[in-house]
Amino acid sequence: MAKYTLIKNAKLVNEGEILAHDVLIKDQMIEKVGYDLSHETATVLDAEGKFLIPGIIDDQVHFREPGLTHKAEIYTEAKAAVAGGITSFMEMPNTVPNTLTQELLQDKYDIAAERSLANYSFFMGASNDNLEEVLKTNRQDVCGIKVFMGSSTGNMLVDNEETLERLFSRAELIVAAHCEDEGTIRANMELYKEKYGDDIPFTAHPLIRSEEACYLSSSKAVALARKNKTKFHVLHISTAKETDLFDNDIPLKDKLITSEACIHHMWFNDEDYLTKGGNIKWNPAVKTAYDRDMVFQAMLEDKIDIIATDHAPHTIEEKNNGYLNCPSGGPLVQHALPAMMEHYLNGKISIERMVEKMCHNPAILFEVEKRGYIREGYYADLVLVDSHDVWLVDKGNVLSKCGWSPFEGYKFRSKITHTFVSGHLAYENGKFNEEQKGMRLKFDRK
Structure with a gap:
């Protein structure tokens, strides 16, 4: 059975524009991009006030x-x-x-x-x-x-x-x-x-x-x-x-x-x-x-x-x-x-x-195949960014194995809240879902 996710109310940034569009994800792919979308079985994510960008x-x-x-x-x-x-x-x-x-x-x-x-x-x-x-x-x-x-x-x-x-x-x-x-x-x-x-x-x-x-x-x-x-x-x-x-x-x-x-x-x-x-x-x-x-x-x-x-x-x-x-x-x-x-x-x-x-x-x-844009028929690689959430970089929140960052001590004003990888919500508010792994990139080269 297909899995649907509907992202509502985001400020969608794509191809030189910022639009008040919703995005419907079906399994790995972007099914629909448009105004006031709905779907009876979709999990709805309200992204009010956040930017939605391609991965x-x-x-x-x-x-x-x-x-x-x-x-x-x-x-x-x-x-x-x-x-x-x-x-x-x-x-x-x-x-x-x-x-x-x-x-x-x-x-x-x-x-x-x-x-x-x-x-x-x-x-x-x-x-x-x-x-x-x-x-x-x-x-x-x-x-x-x-x-x-x-x-x-x-x-x-x-x-x-x-x-x-x-x-x-x-x-x-x-x-x-x-x-x-x-x-x-x-x-x-x-x-x-x-x-x-x-x-x-x-x-x-x-x-x-x-x-x-x-x-x-x-x-x-x-x-x-x-x-x-x-x-x-x-x-x-x-x-x-x-x-x-x-x-x-x-x-x-x-x-x-x-x-x-x-x-x-x-x-x-x-x-x-x-x-x-x-x-x-x-x-x-x-x-x-x-x-x-x-x-x-x-x-x-x-x-x-x-x-x-x-x-x-x-x-x-x-x-x-x-x-x-x-x-x-x-x-x-x-x-x-x-x-x-x-x-x-x-x-x-x-x-x-x-x-x-x-x-x-x-x-x-x-020439990456079907990624890098928010387009219908493309893989749902998507990121939600809250541009009004201040946080301090310190060793306690560095995720790389090395355990440090050149940005330690800096207060960033924006935070990534959600990351979808090929339709899978892999990261949400500091927590990971590792049930689905990433995909090998393909290249549309003649």
Whole structure:
């Protein structure tokens, strides 16, 4: 027997409009969107005063499984994501072992099928010597290929120019890249070691992983993609200078070269290292207030196409190390939407544009099948947000396994109250229903 849920009285944010529409869900799908809907057997959810948005699609997370599960697991991080309004994630291949074979890629899908509350996809990893394996990747059910053109773990740094040329010329699905120039970073690191020895301050991080390191790598990668007409996506833009590499006069569906901005690069700046230290140490580094503001502006101007998290947890103990032994990355999936809602409440972005960048555009860019919008016949990935509910971030309410957040001590003014994943009410007012797991994302690629 079909299960119906009717969401009434919400402020529906979708496709550039805010409408007083109801939404009727039948099993996994959106059955009807319209005014004053009713259904005799539906469970009715009164969403008076709340925003109803499509589920967020986060194209860059590191959930650490397999091999690094002392930091995070697909199970714990997917729950944190759902609590943050993220209904679908795309996870990166620098786990242990690195995801460099089709068998290892399938292993991650098998884990997610059993344990992920959110919908999921996993990038296939590229190395200097696995091109033929990469080219076996299925375009219909894998989000893309990930290449690290900068520092990474294990065998994931691709610095062989012939390999890169072959990858960019032969790849049949989107190639996403972390772009930082390894040679520049190493040279900068040696200078700071000479100056400070082992006691390098965290304030040096954006000078070691500098604007030059980012631009040198990203400009080279963009040129290579243009030459080969590769569908290419530059992850986590962190500098004002890089934003000039991207066009804003082409519809997203027609762009070959795209980019993303991450929450932390649009929130923090280099002055925050003085108080937060390693807790805001990411790669690429958080840079100046000017860079932060220009990345945000480039996102508004459509030079940067989507907003993501680069969620990458480490333990508190690891983060408490000195600079040289402090790993880069931090948890963000639970707090990304509340952070963006702060920008909305402060008048920096409309909620319609926020939804475009976090929900619609990832679906367009990756050609995700039947998600990212509130449309009849689409999967019911839906999030209710109360924009008048103040709450304090502290260790006691952090859901990521690592148990901390760079936003600790901050009072957000918006709270996610309900998250539907493929029609299933997975999260409601702080409580999870794990009876139904998320689905493997499919991609509508010709």
